[in-house]
Amino acid sequence: MVINKSYRDRRKGPxxxxxxxxxxxxxxxxxxxxxxxxxxxxxPEMQYGLYKYRDINVRENWDKTYLPWYLGLLWFCLFVTVTDLVIRIKRNRRRSDHRNYNLLLLLLMLSGALGSYYVGLF
Structure with missing residues (x-):
């Protein structure tokens, strides 16, 4: 059986x-x-030796003004990245379509940042 590989690419661009x-x-x-x-x-701020020597107080807790913005941006980016990845997987069917490794990298970094926050690594 011979497969005809002479197909015409009808796409004109994105x-x-x-x-x-x-x-x-x-x-x-x-x-x-x-x-x-x-x-x-x-x-939280790091307490270096010079800070201890000079009795400079450092913040040892998370700052409550920036923390909701940080977590909100991470969750929003995670939602948009997963949605974007699902749409691209459903839509790109040809071998010549892009693989979107940057989305996978962003997904790994976002899930790692959220996971390490909720586990309590930092």
Whole structure:
């Protein structure tokens, strides 16, 4: 049996949904970086030796003003990333379609950040 591999590619480029998913992915990466900035300001401060020597007080608890923003951004990005990944998996069926490794990397980093917060690693 001979398979005819001379098919005509009818796609003319990315459609509106593909472009909107691309911009959504870029915005999720930006929001993840913003969440990392909130993490920096929300986490407990380290007490270095110089701080102990000079009796400088440091904050040993999470800052309650930045923590909801940090967690909210992480949960929002996780929801958007999973939704984007499901849409792309359902939609991309050809071998020549992109694999979206950046979404998988973002998903792993978001789930790792949320998991380590709720487990209490930091």
């Amino acid at each position: 459609d509106r949904l593909q472009r909107s998913l691309m911009w959504l992915t870029l915005s999720c990466w930006f929001l993840f970086l913003l969440a990392l900035i909130f993490f920096h300001y929300a986490r």
